[in-house]
Amino acid sequence: MRKLSVAVCLGFLCAASSTAAPPLPPALQPYVHDGHYDPGDYGWMRGAFPGASATDKATFDAVTAWVNACFAADQAQLRAELKTMGIDNPSMQQLGLRDPLCLAVAFMPLGRASSYAELQKDAAEARPYIAGYSFAVHTLRRMTDGRGSLTDQLKNRVLADQLVRIRWGEGHWSDAPRLSPGGKALLDAQLGAAMAEVDDANTAWLKPIVAHGGWPILSQAGQEAFHDTWTLVQHADADPAFQLQVLRLMEPQVAKGELDKQNYALLLDRVTLKTTGKQRYGTQMTCTAGKRAPEPVEDMAGLESRRAAMGLPAMADYLRSMEQMMGACPPTP
Numbered sequence: 443m444r445k446l447s448v449a450v451c452l453g454f455l456c457a458a459s460s461t462a463a464p465p466l467p468p469a470l471q472p473y474v475h476d477g478h479y480d481p482g483d484y485g486w487m488r489g490a491f492p493g494a495s496a497t498d499k500a501t502f503d504a505v506t507a508w509v510n511a512c513f514a515a516d517q518a519q520l521r522a523e524l525k526t527m528g529i530d531n532p533s534m535q536q537l538g539l540r541d542p543l544c545l546a547v548a549f550m551p552l553g554r555a556s557s558y559a560e561l562q563k564d565a566a567e568a569r570p571y572i573a574g575y576s577f578a579v580h581t582l583r584r585m586t587d588g589r590g591s592l593t594d595q596l597k598n599r600v601l602a603d604q605l606v607r608i609r610w611g612e613g614h615w616s617d618a619p620r621l622s623p624g625g626k627a628l629l630d631a632q633l634g635a636a637m638a639e640v641d642d643a644n645t646a647w648l649k650p651i652v653a654h655g656g657w658p659i660l661s662q663a664g665q666e667a668f669h670d671t672w673t674l675v676q677h678a679d680a681d682p683a684f685q686l687q688v689l690r691l692m693e694p695q696v697a698k699g700e701l702d703k704q705n706y707a708l709l710l711d712r713v714t715l716k717t718t719g720k721q722r723y724g725t726q727m728t729c730t731a732g733k734r735a736p737e738p739v740e741d742m743a744g745l746e747s748r749r750a751a752m753g754l755p756a757m758a759d760y761l762r763s764m765e766q767m768m769g770a771c772p773p774t775p
Contacts, residue, residue: 463486464511468621469501470547479546479635484561487550488673491558505547512544523683532682533719540680542642546635549704551627564624571610571621572632580607583643592651596670599644603677606637638680644655659700672705682716689713707752714740723749724757727764729771734764 489502540729
């Protein structure tokens with residue numbers, strides 16, 4: 443079976459932020475309602491499987507071309523935004539699709555099903571769980587729509603942020619009903635699309651607040667409100683220019699002891715991975731060959747001393763806490 447060829451979005455698991463996307467191809471129009479993608483019968487994917495007709499193959503190719511056009515437009519915009527902030531040659535390895543609609547389509551887990559009929563079977567299994575999860579996410583999002591104080595809105599937005607990051611059958615949901623590998627892959631794809639949509643909305647909401655009021659120090663915002671705001675910035679990964687803006691606002695406050703150094707280190711690593719391809723404090727992890735390890739680190743020999751200076755635990759302890767929180771890495775296929 444063929445796959446969508448988005449070069450940098452490995453597995454299509456990338457974050458989202460608003461950007462102008464190329465026009466929607468006619469093949470996808472039946473699956474998009476009020477700007478939201480509903481895969482329905484996954485009919486546009488028929489052309490990805492052996493034995494597909496020429497028409498179905500052309501449909502799939504048109505969607506693939508559209509996703510790649512989204513990706514190319516995003517890369518150009520990201521480079522332009524970062525260049526205005528003094529970053530002339532960003533790594534781009536950690537960047538991918540930003541438009542939520544493009545991303546929802548690119549999240550499709552191609553490679554699990556061997557035929558369109560098998561894909562339909564997986565979809566029938568996953569659809570009730572997708573519907574229930576989507577209802578919960580949309581209910582939380584409606585709760586954030588300008589209701590209550592700024593602190594209340596922050597709390598509700600973080601609730602939605604965390605809900606879309608809980609993976610079915612893992613962590614707190616380890617007792618969830620078991621799904622077949624194909625059914626779980628489709629559910630995870632929809633959760634990934636929901637995460638992209640939530641992150642996009644949260645970033646769009648937060649940016650004008652920061653632009654108007656600056657970055658809050660603890661004495662102004664309070665510990666809980668500060669942490670909620672920081673969480674939303676951490677997950678604005680598809681808008682590295684905004685993350686870099688906040689990071690620069692945080693720098694003098696960290697120097698004066700007004701902000702948590704660990705929070706600063708976590709955000710700095712997310713930004714430098716995007717702009718240089720390496721992180722400083724080893725806070726961002728990946729699974730390689732079935733084992734969790736840090737993404738590339740600058741000056742690995744000095745890592746532990748840099749971590750200690752920022753109040754971060756030793757790497758061995760950090761890895762153990764990640765295993766407890768997220769579970770073991772999946773075995774390499």
